[in-house]
Every structure is written in C-alpha cells, then in structure tokens.
Amino acid sequence: MIIGAGTAGLGAFREVRKHTQSYLLVNDGPWGTMCARVGCMPSKALIEAANAYERRRAFADLGIRGGEQVTVDRAAVLARVRELRDHFVEETCGLTAELGERALSGRAELLDGHRIRVGDDEITADRIILATGSHPTVPARWTPFADRLLTTDSLFEQATLPDRIAVVGLGALGAEVAQALARLGCTVTAFDAKPLIAGLSDPNVNAALLVALRADFALHLGHEVELARDGDGLRVTGGDVSVVVDRVVVALGRTPSFAGLGLDRLGVPLDTDGRPEVDPTTLRIGETDVFLVGDAAGDRPVQHEAADEGHIAGLNARTAALRRYKRRTPLAIVFTEPSVGRVGVRYDKLDRETVVIGEASFVDQGRARIALRGDGCLRIYADKETGALVGAELCAPDGEHLAHVLALAIERGSTVVDLLRAPFYHPTLEEGLRTALHALAKQLPDHDGFELASEPV
Amino acid sequence: MIIGAGTAGLGAFREVRKHTQSYLLVNDGPWGTMCARVGCMPSKALIEAANAYERRRAFADLGIRGGEQVTVDRAAVLARVRELRDHFVEETCGLTAELGERALSGRAELLDGHRIRVGDDEITADRIILATGSHPTVPARWTPFADRLLTTDSLFEQATLPDRIAVVGLGALGAEVAQALARLGCTVTAFDAKPLIAGLSDPNVNAALLVALRADFALHLGHEVELARDGDGLRVTGGDVSVVVDRVVVALGRTPSFAGLGLDRLGVPLDTDGRPEVDPTTLRIGETDVFLVGDAAGDRPVQHEAADEGHIAGLNARTAALRRYKRRTPLAIVFTEPSVGRVGVRYDKLDRETVVIGEASFVDQGRARIALRGDGCLRIYADKETGALVGAELCAPDGEHLAHVLALAIERGSTVVDLLRAPFYHPTLEEGLRTALHALAKQLPDHDGFELASEPV
Numbered sequence: 001m002i003i004g005a006g007t008a009g010l011g012a013f014r015e016v017r018k019h020t021q022s023y024l025l026v027n028d029g030p031w032g033t034m035c036a037r038v039g040c041m042p043s044k045a046l047i048e049a050a051n052a053y054e055r056r057r058a059f060a061d062l063g064i065r066g067g068e069q070v071t072v073d074r075a076a077v078l079a080r081v082r083e084l085r086d087h088f089v090e091e092t093c094g095l096t097a098e099l100g101e102r103a104l105s106g107r108a109e110l111l112d113g114h115r116i117r118v119g120d121d122e123i124t125a126d127r128i129i130l131a132t133g134s135h136p137t138v139p140a141r142w143t144p145f146a147d148r149l150l151t152t153d154s155l156f157e158q159a160t161l162p163d164r165i166a167v168v169g170l171g172a173l174g175a176e177v178a179q180a181l182a183r184l185g186c187t188v189t190a191f192d193a194k195p196l197i198a199g200l201s202d203p204n205v206n207a208a209l210l211v212a213l214r215a216d217f218a219l220h221l222g223h224e225v226e227l228a229r230d231g232d233g234l235r236v237t238g239g240d241v242s243v244v245v246d247r248v249v250v251a252l253g254r255t256p257s258f259a260g261l262g263l264d265r266l267g268v269p270l271d272t273d274g275r276p277e278v279d280p281t282t283l284r285i286g287e288t289d290v291f292l293v294g295d296a297a298g299d300r301p302v303q304h305e306a307a308d309e310g311h312i313a314g315l316n317a318r319t320a321a322l323r324r325y326k327r328r329t330p331l332a333i334v335f336t337e338p339s340v341g342r343v344g345v346r347y348d349k350l351d352r353e354t355v356v357i358g359e360a361s362f363v364d365q366g367r368a369r370i371a372l373r374g375d376g377c378l379r380i381y382a383d384k385e386t387g388a389l390v391g392a393e394l395c396a397p398d399g400e401h402l403a404h405v406l407a408l409a410i411e412r413g414s415t416v417v418d419l420l421r422a423p424f425y426h427p428t429l430e431e432g433l434r435t436a437l438h439a440l441a442k443q444l445p446d447h448d449g450f451e452l453a454s455e456p457v
Numbered sequence: 458m459i460i461g462a463g464t465a466g467l468g469a470f471r472e473v474r475k476h477t478q479s480y481l482l483v484n485d486g487p488w489g490t491m492c493a494r495v496g497c498m499p500s501k502a503l504i505e506a507a508n509a510y511e512r513r514r515a516f517a518d519l520g521i522r523g524g525e526q527v528t529v530d531r532a533a534v535l536a537r538v539r540e541l542r543d544h545f546v547e548e549t550c551g552l553t554a555e556l557g558e559r560a561l562s563g564r565a566e567l568l569d570g571h572r573i574r575v576g577d578d579e580i581t582a583d584r585i586i587l588a589t590g591s592h593p594t595v596p597a598r599w600t601p602f603a604d605r606l607l608t609t610d611s612l613f614e615q616a617t618l619p620d621r622i623a624v625v626g627l628g629a630l631g632a633e634v635a636q637a638l639a640r641l642g643c644t645v646t647a648f649d650a651k652p653l654i655a656g657l658s659d660p661n662v663n664a665a666l667l668v669a670l671r672a673d674f675a676l677h678l679g680h681e682v683e684l685a686r687d688g689d690g691l692r693v694t695g696g697d698v699s700v701v702v703d704r705v706v707v708a709l710g711r712t713p714s715f716a717g718l719g720l721d722r723l724g725v726p727l728d729t730d731g732r733p734e735v736d737p738t739t740l741r742i743g744e745t746d747v748f749l750v751g752d753a754a755g756d757r758p759v760q761h762e763a764a765d766e767g768h769i770a771g772l773n774a775r776t777a778a779l780r781r782y783k784r785r786t787p788l789a790i791v792f793t794e795p796s797v798g799r800v801g802v803r804y805d806k807l808d809r810e811t812v813v814i815g816e817a818s819f820v821d822q823g824r825a826r827i828a829l830r831g832d833g834c835l836r837i838y839a840d841k842e843t844g845a846l847v848g849a850e851l852c853a854p855d856g857e858h859l860a861h862v863l864a865l866a867i868e869r870g871s872t873v874v875d876l877l878r879a880p881f882y883h884p885t886l887e888e889g890l891r892t893a894l895h896a897l898a899k900q901l902p903d904h905d906g907f908e909l910a911s912e913p914v
Contacts, residue, residue, distance in 0.1 A: 076520030
C-alpha cells in the first residue's frame with residue numbers, strides 16, 4: 001500500500017509495480033505531484049518570464065534599442081504558468097491514469113502497522129509506504145488575514161498580480177518568488193527573521209547574494225513579521241520597517257503532512273512533532289513494515305531525494321531482506337539570478353579546524369563580464385590534509401550548473417587537484433571554479449603549482 | 458627563450474620566470490593573446506548581444522509585450538565588442554608589460570637548436586619554446602577578393618556589418634559567427650564542403666544542430682565554394698546555390714604559424730607540411746632542446762590545452778630531467794544556441810564493436826520546454842562491458858555546462874552508474890544527462906534498474 005501519489009509515492013509505485021500487481025495507491029486531494037502542480041515547475045515558468053523581461057535592462061549596453069518600450073502582461077505570464085503546469089501535471093498523472101481499482105482517492109489513516117482506513121473502507125497490507133507530502137507553513141495567528149495571503153498553493157492560481165506585495169520568508173521559494181515578482185514589476189518588500197537567506201550558511205556567499213537581490217527588491221532581515229489590516233490591504237511590520245501591501249506571500253517553508261495519519265498507532269516512539277525515527281538508508285520506521293518517505297519524512301525535502309526515497313522504500317517493501325542504500329551527495333539549488341547552490345557539507349557544519357576554504361568572485365569573471373552578469377561569490381571547502389572536496393556554497397551566474405560539477409566531484413571522492421585536472425573550457429563560467437580551486441591548492445601541503453599528473457621520462 | 462606571447466607562450470613564461478630571470482620573450486605583431494584579441498572573447502561578446510536580441514522572439518509567448526519594437530544597432534554591438542576586447546587584451550598584456558629588456562618585439566628565426574635571429578640580433582638559449590600561434594586559413598585563389606573577405610582578424614574591426622553576408626566554413630568559429638550575424642539581422646548564407654559541422658562527428662547530433670541553425674540562416678553543405686566579383690559584392694557559388702553578398706566571412710580554420718621559423722635547421726624529420734614530430738606529453742621536438750606548443754603545434758588548438766602545453770614546456774625547459782604529463786580529457790565547445798559539446802573519444806573514433814550509445818532529445822525536455830528552448834540531442838558513449846564512459850557529443854540548450862559535467866565524469870574514470878549516482882537537481886537541463894544515462898544503463902550487463910549502491914541490512 002502506497003499512501004500519496006506525489007514524487008516520492010510515484011517513485012515507490014514504479015518499483016512496486018515491477019514486482020507485484022497486488023498494490024493499492026491512495027491519494028488525498030488532486031492527483032499530480034506537488035513539484036508539477038505548485039512547486040518546481042510553475043515557479044520556474046514564472047522565473048523564466050521574469051528573467052527574460054529583466055534582460056531588457058541590459059539591452060542598451062549590448063547595442064540593442066527599444067528596451068524601454070517593452071512591457072510585461074502579468075496576467076499573460078500567469079496564464080502561461082498555468083498552461084505549462086497543466087502539461088506537467090498531466091505527465092505525472094499519466095503514470096497512474098489507468099490503474100483502475102488499484103488507485104483510490106481519499107484520506108488514509110493508519111489503524112495499526114498493517115491496516116489503514118480510507119473513508120469507510122478498511123484495507124490490510126503487508127507493507128505500507130507513507131508519502132503524504134507537505135503543505136505550506138502558515139502561522140495560525142495569520143488565519144484572520146487569509147483572504148490577503150498567498151502561498152504556492154494559491155499564487156499561481158491568481159488571474160494577475162497586484163502592485164504591492166510582501167514576501168515573508170526568504171528560503172528557496174521565498175527568494176525565487178520575491179525576485180521574480182519584483183522583476184515582473186511588482187513592488188516587493190521581503191522579510192526574513194534570520195540574517196542568512198536561500199538556505200545559505202556561508203556568510204560571504206550570503207552577503208554577495210544580498211547585494212544582488214537588493215538590486216531587485218527591498219529586503220529586511222532579522223525581525224519577525226506582524227500583520228494588520230490597513231484599508232483593503234495589509235500592513236506588514238518587521239522591526240523598524242512597516243509597509244502596506246495588497247498581498248503577502250507566505251514563504252515560511254513547508255510542514256510535513258503526517259498529522260492525523262495515525263503514526264501513534266505504530267507502537268514506536270515519536271518526537272515532540274509527532275514524528276517517528278526513520279532510517280535514511282532504508283526509509284523504514286523502526287522495526288515496523290511501514291516506510292516514511294519524501295516531504296512527509298522531511299529529512300531531504302527536494303525532488304530528487306524524494307524520488308530516491310520512494311524507490312528505496314519501494315524496493316525494500318518488495319522483500320524481506322532489507323537493503324541499506326547509500327544516499328547522494330547533498331545538492332540544493334535556488335533559481336534566483338545569480339543562482340544559489342549548496343553542495344555536500346554546509347559551511348555551518350564544517351569542522352573549521354580541518355578544512356581550508358577557496359573563494360572566487362564572479363563580479364569581474366571573464367564570461368560573466370561579457371554577459372553583463374558579473375555578480376556572486378563561490379566558496380569551496382576541502383580537507384586541509386588530503387585536499388578532499390567536502391562542500392561548497394555559491395551564488396553565481398548559472399550557478400545551478402557549477403553546483404552540478406561540484407556535486408559530481410564530491411560524489412566521486414575528488415580532491416582539489418582531481419577537479420583541477422578536469423578540462424575547463426574558455427571562456428566559461430566554470431572557469432570560476434578553477435579560481436576557487438587554485439586558491440584552495442595554495443593552502444594545501446605539497447602544492448607545486450601545476451596540476452597535471454607527471455612522471456619522469 | 459620563448460617565441461610568442463599568446464596563451465601558450467604566456468603559460469610557458471609563467472613557469473619559466475618562477476625558475477630563472479635569464480629568459481627572453483619574443484613576440485611578432487601585436488602583444489596580447491589571440492584569444493583576447495580576435496578569438497574567444499570578442500566572439501563571445503558578439504554572441505551575447507545576438508542572443509539577447511534574438512530572445513525578443515520569445516517575448517510574446519512568455520507574456521512580454523513590445524518585442525517587435527526592439528531593434529539592434531550593429532555598429533553599437535561592434536563598438537562594445539571592441540571595448541570588451543581592449544579590456545581583455547590589456548589583462549593579458551599586463552603580465553608582460555614590465556619585462557623591459559626581457560621582452561622583444563620582432564620576428565624570430567631559428568638558426569639552429571640553440572640560436573635564433575630577431576632582426577639583426579643573434580641570441581643563444583639553452584632551451585627554446587616555440588609558441589608562434591596560428592592565422593586564419595584563406596585559400597590563395599581568393600586573394601583577389603581580399604577587400605570583400607573577412608576573417609576573425611578583421612571581423613571585429615568593422616565599423617558595422619553589411620546586410621548580406623556569406624560564411625564559408627562551419628567549424629566552431631564559422632557556426633558561431635554565422636548564427637550571431639544572422640541573429641543580428643544580417644542575411645546569412647553559410648556553406649561547408651562537408652556534411653558534418655561544428656566539429657561534430659555524430660550524425661544524430663549533427664542533424665539536430667542543423668535543424669536548430671536553419672531556423673536562423675540558410676545553410677548549404679557538401680560543396681566547395683567559388684567566389685566571383687558581382688558589382689560591388691561577391692557572388693558565392695556552392696553546388697546549385699549561388700548568392701551575391703556584401704562580405705564573405707572566411708572561416709576555414711586556422712593554419713599553424715611556423716612557416717619561415719627555420720624548423721628545417723633543427724636536424725629532425727619534418728612531415729609534408731614542414732612540421733616536426735612533437736611528444737604531446739613533454740612538448741619536446743625529437744631529441745632537441747626545442748619545444749613546440751599551442752596552435753603552432755596544432756595538436757589541440759583550444760585555449761586551455763594551449764595553456765597546458767605552455768606550462769608543460771615551461772616546466773620541462775627548466776630542468777634536464779624531463780617529465781611526461783598526462784593530458785586532459787578532450788573537451789571542445791561551440792557557443793551556438795543550442796551549444797555544442799564534444800567530450801572524450803569522438804563518435805568517428807569509437808570502436809563500434811565495444812561501445813553502447815545512450816541518446817536523449819532536448820526538444821521536449823522539462824526545463825528546456827519551460828524556457829522555450831527545446832532543441833538538441835545528446836549522445837553518450839560507454840564501454841559495453843564495463844559501462845565506463847568514453848565520450849559524448851551533444852548540442853543542447855546550455856550544452857556548454859553539460860559538456861563540463863561529462864568531461865569531469867570521464868576524467869575521473871566514471872561509469873554510467875557512477876554518474877547516475879551523482880545528484881541531478883530538478884528541474885535542470887542536467888536531467889537530460891540522466892535520460893541518456895538511463896538509456897545506456899539498460900544496454901549494460903547486470904543492470905537492475907535503480908542506481909544507488911546498497912548492501913544488506
């Protein structure tokens with residue numbers, strides 16, 4: 001039995017159906033993954049339009065005329081977002097469209113470790129995979145303002161966007177949406193209670209990102225936000241800053257959706273949030289026959305990890321002989337411009353006694369300069385004895401691509417010199433990696449200046 | 458003694474000056490590297506403007522209005538190209554600006570393996586590094602039309618660009634320039650004598666690139682081109698096609714510049730082009746004390762390899778104990794849209810008995826579709842027994858970044874499964890790599906469907 005047909009649930013489904021036709025897929029609410037419906041895909045469609053429109057500001061410098069006559073139709077932008085979304089939702093639904101009785105719509109509740117109730121039905125299963133996902137976090141005290149609040153569940157459903165918008169919370173989604181709405185011509189005021197944004201923990205990278213984002217919108221950090229009615233709008237107050245806006249985008253993260261699922265009936269200890277312990281290598285809850293995966297588990301709430309968790313649970317649910325799977329090098333990307341990447345060990349988890357740091361700026365990097373996109377900072381962390389790469393945080397033009405190179409390097413157990421031995425073409429943004437790697441190499445023992453391996457003739 | 462102050466010569470210079478102050482750097486013609494003056498950098502500046510202008514065609518679909526009122530000022534584009542070029546040339550000249558008597562302008566000629574003549578001076582050296590570069594190839598029979606021909610030496614010097622342009626030769630530079638000029642509003646007709654362009658050897662990738670480029674300009678393959686005067690212009694005829702244009706961009710590659718250098722006085726065998734044999738791991742010519750590097754050697758005429766060759770020769774020139782250096786995984790990029798990448802072993806050098814091929818289309822790839830940039834084809838080659846990645850050819854949106862990931866994977870000796878174990882974030886173009894890798898994995902022995910390593914609990 002698989003509860004939830006999002007990315008994680010569908011990952012499990014793909015493995016389970018290879019093994020047996022005796023399964024049931026239960027889903028509450030609309031079918032189609034969160035990613036396709038309200039997450040990765042519609043946000044990227046919004047960002048694509050915003051960045052294309054923003055580029056008009058570079059036209060004059062590039063020799064292109066008429067940029068000042070270009071305008072954006074926010075209603076048309078949102079209409080395209082929904083059109084694309086419908087396409088991607090249809091794709092994810094295609095997988096489950098012909099399941100017939102093996103797909104069931106409804107809210108599932110565990111009765112014990114092998115029984116669930118859906119509506120009036122009680123169903124027994126040898127293994128149960130819980131993939132119930134997550135929902136946007138909205139503080140209960142803001143419920144009275146619900147008519148003026150937007151989350152990712154409602155943002156892309158708007159016919160158009162008003163002029164004055166506040167974004168509260170600057171994690172991945174908040175940072176992306178704040179910049180996109182600002183670039184689409186909304187007056188955006190953004191708040192976060194913490195000094196670091198976009199999931200970054202490296203202060204240098206964070207500082208570079210703040211400089212870049214502040215070119216697009218007002219950004220206030222370090223204060224909790226309070227809301228109050230003000231005419232037709234909402235007054236948003238954080239520290240000394242107080243603005244009246246038409247809508248508030250609440251981007252305070254997502255809450256795992258396991259309330260009411262009956263986890264307390266599994267006979268395993270729960271933490272104060274009501275969450276059981278899950279082995280990240282098997283996805284099994286304690287010694288039960290129940291697996292908890294994806295955003296509902298909340299351990300690695302990104303799409304590719306949710307898919308992995310589904311596959312791992314699906315494989316383990318098929319057999320009595322459980323296997324432990326080696327999880328991937330952590331990778332997270334935030335699709336701002338410059339884009340943010342976090343790879344491997346985070347800066348705030350580093351043992352500062354054992355690592356060295358290499359930094360590169362993209363402000364005057366060759367290719368970035370040609371593209372009028374000089375912005376950002378890259379920091380790579382390596383073991384100071386072995387030179388092994390352990391992590392990186394960055395914000396850089398096309399940083400999403402640099403993050404993939406670094407993630408592969410770490411996944412393959414590469415040292416600073418190993419990565420320097422890879423070819424970097426000229427002129428590319430990837431050359432910025434070399435700058436940081438050279439800065440690292442100089443701090444390592446036995447560094448002799450040229451990276452290619454050699455042997456005597 | 459280092460002859461030539463381009464990328465390769467400067468690479469050698471960086472190593473030599475760490476070891477000795479007893480050196481001389483001789484350069485013929487303007488100082489500053491080919492890359493900065495007439496190569497990588499100005500071409501990228503031209504392409505950046507062309508692609509920014511081209512993007513207006515996507516505006517209406519994205520919800521942006523007024524794209525039809527945007528125009529391009531080709532004179533302004535070229536002025537910016539030169540401004541950027543001057544900046545980058547200044548950077549490369551900075552390295553040698555304060556050498557005083559250790560830098561000499563003039564044409565060098567070998568008298569023997571330890572003596573050169575520059576003008577009236579004869580100079581002796583323990584080691585000589587030849588880094589004399591290359592020049593655009595122009596057929597001698599076209600000399601009468603020189604006033605209507607452009608090469609990279611003259612293209613970026615033009616005050617503006619005429620409306621009718623032919624591009625002859627569709628290697629890396631020809632393909633880039635043809636597309637950029639077409640996107641800047643010139644009517645471009647392009648020719649190549651061969652059926653494969655942009656250095657590709659994989660017919661599927663080539664076919665996808667042709668489809669993409671033909672949206673921008675007319676492209677005729679398979680015939681040698683002849684020129685003739687026609688009024689103020691030139692008539693360009695290739696096969697059945699004949700057009701009259703204002704200028705012809707000759708992009709038939711570059712010829713290594715070693716004529717007149719006196720290589721015949723080194724006492725080593727020369728091939729029919731007058732070129733001596735050079736060990737690519739030491740850069741030494743035969744048993745001499747002379748090294749031949751960079752475009753003049755012509756073995757790997759790309760910037761990062763020229764720099765490597767300079768460093769290797771510089772290191773080896775410092776010592777009697779020569780070392781062999783392990784060269785990098787081959788990587789070449791062509792900065793068209795979609796961009797072209799060639800990594801590792803070329804398709805036409807594969808042993809088709811021992812490899813399997815995985816293919817992915819980018820026409821309907823998720824992120825590409827969101828960006829209205831769905832175009833291109835990726836083919837990855839792997840050993841059919843071990844799954845070791847051996848090469849790839851591709852044209853894809855942001856293909857330059859995908860090529861770097863593949864190059865690192867091959868450099869690190871990765872198999873298909875090794876690369877599948879790296880994290881790929883959603884939604885990115887890198888996910889297109891996974892599609893091709895999955896297609897490969899299915900053809901490999903012992904494929905069990907899910908890539909993460911596991912062990913029994």
